[in-house]
Amino acid sequence: MLTALTQALRLETHERDQVFRLAGSAPPLAGRVEMSIRASVLRLLQRLADLPTLVLSAKSDVLAHTPMAGALLSDLNRWPERQRNIIWQRFLGTGRAHVALSPEEDEATAQQAVGSLRTALSRYPHDPSLRSLIDQLLAGSGRFRSMWEEGRSTVRRTMHKTIDHPEFGPLVLDCDTLLLPDTDQSMIVYSAAAGTREASALAMLRDQLHRTDGREPLVR
Known part of the structure; x- marks a missing residue:
C-alpha cells in the first residue's frame, strides 16, 4: 500500500x-527489484503519451503505462495486480492474446523473456518476489521450464511486433526498449513510420483517447 x-x-x-x-x-531493501518509478521517468512518460509506452521493472512487472498502451494492448487493463507481469502473462496468462508473432519471432522473444529473468536473478538473488515469480513459471509452464533449464542468457532487442488489434487488425509496429540503468527498469515504446497504415491506426487510437480525456499515464 x-x-x-x-x-x-x-x-x-x-x-x-x-x-x-x-x-x-x-x-x-537494497538488493531487491526496484518497484518505484522516479518522478522524472513519469514526466518522460507523460511526454510520450501519444505513443503506446510501458515502464517495466527488472523482472518485467508493468509499473506504469500510457493510455495508448492500454488501447493497443487491451489486456493490460484487465490484468489483476498480482499478474501485471508480461512474462507471467506470456507463459501462464492471456497477455499475448493480441500479439501475433511468426514462429521464429515467438521463439526469439520467448528466449529474451526467459533470459531477462535469468539476468534479474543474477542481480537480485535474494529478492523473494522474483524467486516466487520464477517458481510459478517453472511449476506452471513446461515451455518456460525447458527454456530455463537450457541456461541461455539474452537481452531485449529492438524488433518489430505484430499486434492483432480487435478494431484495426494486424499492426506491424517498431518496438524499442529504452534502458533506465540506475533503477534497472526499462521503457518499451511502440511506434510506426509516418504514412503507414499502422501510423494511421495509432492516430485514430489517439483521437479516441483524446475524446475521453485519457492522457495521464496509468500507474500500478
Missing part, C-alpha cells in the same frame, strides 16, 4: 523512504 501511495505521489527515492519510516515501516 505504501509503495502504491508513493508512486501515486511521484516521490523521489529519498522522499519515498521517508514516508515508509514515518509510517513505521522499513523502506525497500
